[in-house]
Amino acid sequence: MSSSLRTFALLAAILPLCFSAVGAADHHPGPVVPLCSRSIVFTASYLAQTQPGGGPGFLFRIENHTAAPIRLAEPVPSSAHWYARVGRKWLWRASSGSGGSLVNAIQERGPVFAYRSGENAADPQYLTVPARGKYEWAAGERDNPVLDYKPRCAHCNYPGEHDYKAVFAYAWLPPQGQRVPHLLRCGLRSNLVDMPPKPEPK
Numbered sequence: 001m002s003s004s005l006r007t008f009a010l011l012a013a014i015l016p017l018c019f020s021a022v023g024a025a026d027h028h029p030g031p032v033v034p035l036c037s038r039s040i041v042f043t044a045s046y047l048a049q050t051q052p053g054g055g056p057g058f059l060f061r062i063e064n065h066t067a068a069p070i071r072l073a074e075p076v077p078s079s080a081h082w083y084a085r086v087g088r089k090w091l092w093r094a095s096s097g098s099g100g101s102l103v104n105a106i107q108e109r110g111p112v113f114a115y116r117s118g119e120n121a122a123d124p125q126y127l128t129v130p131a132r133g134k135y136e137w138a139a140g141e142r143d144n145p146v147l148d149y150k151p152r153c154a155h156c157n158y159p160g161e162h163d164y165k166a167v168f169a170y171a172w173l174p175p176q177g178q179r180v181p182h183l184l185r186c187g188l189r190s191n192l193v194d195m196p197p198k199p200e201p202k
Contacts, residue, residue: 032103033114033171036186039065044077044168044190047138057140058147058193060168064129070184073124075144077168077190078115082149085163093164097146100169100187112187114171121175128182164195 040062047057060077064070079097083090095101099115102108117124129135141148149164171187174180 030099030113030116031173032111033173033185033187034111035109036184036188040070040184040186040188041065042077042168042170042188042190044166044193046193046195047140048196056147056195057138058168059136059138060190061134061136062127062129062188063134065132067131069131069133069182070129071126071180071182072129072170072184073117073172073174074127075139075146076127077144077146077170077188078172079169080146080149081167081169083165083167083192084161085165086161090165093161094149096148099171100189102189108189112169112171112189114173114187116173117175119175124172126180162197166193166195167191168193 043061043063045059047059062070062072062076077097078099079095079101081095081101082093084093092105099113101113103111103113127135139147149166168190169188170184173185174183
């Protein structure tokens with residue numbers, strides 16, 4: 001992440017009115033977890049639309065270089081964070097979902113907020129990545145609502161902005177006292193994903 005992007009990512013911490021929480025039961029900051037070590041790698045890339053009206057899609061990949069399997073509660077990613085190019089700078093515009101937001105936007109390897117499931121929530125489905133293995137999948141807006149860029153305030157979309165990048169993240173914890181074997185209890189954040197230019201409004 002460039003120094004200009006780190007600087008302007010600070011807006012994510014001071015402009016909560018532009019935060020869009022999609023599909024989250026609790027919009028308040030949750031517990032804090034560290035980012036996973038570099039032994040667990042989460043990457044993403046853009047996929048061109050394959051079906052009319054299907055919206056954009058993304059290819060996700062988790063590489064587990066540890067000696068034990070890891071389990072993640074679906075959906076993965078649990079949040080998305082969007083940036084727009086303004087001149088030579090990339091400015092934060094909106095976030096959606098829960099779990100994975102940086103506690104300090106200037107520290108890109110710092111701790112993140114995690115979403116904690118409620119005691120009465122339905123049992124989640126889990127994604128499992130084997131020890132020293134990898135898992136790869138494609139998903140679009142229809143599969144996971146956090147992948148849809150829908151800022152909730154007028155100031156999150158400025159006229160003339162066409163170029164966007166996204167960071168996808170994950171951080172989830174079960175209810176207090178519940179134990180899930182091999183559950184990933186640290187956070188993941190992807191690389192910056194280049195998005196296609198947004199079309200001019202008609």
